[in-house]
Amino acid sequence: MIERARDSGQLRPDFEPEDLVTLIWAMSQVIRESMATAPDTWRRCLAFFLDGRRAGAARPIAVPPLTPGQLSEVMRAR
Numbered sequence: 001m002i003e004r005a006r007d008s009g010q011l012r013p014d015f016e017p018e019d020l021v022t023l024i025w026a027m028s029q030v031i032r033e034s035m036a037t038a039p040d041t042w043r044r045c046l047a048f049f050l051d052g053r054r055a056g057a058a059r060p061i062a063v064p065p066l067t068p069g070q071l072s073e074v075m076r077a078r
Contacts, residue, residue: 012058016065023049025075 005011027042034041051057
């Protein structure tokens, strides 16, 4: 899915599968922390996340995505 979106020019070219995992992880934190107070907050956050993935919104990022090994290490640390 990521490769097809990149190839079609809809997804920024530097987006990697590991980026999707970290976005899902971040969204889970927003959902968990805001559920009792503002249960729809995640919708706004998701809209910002999705808009920022579009190829037209892409700007160079100085930090590379996590490697698969780094991602595994971060997830195990939880």
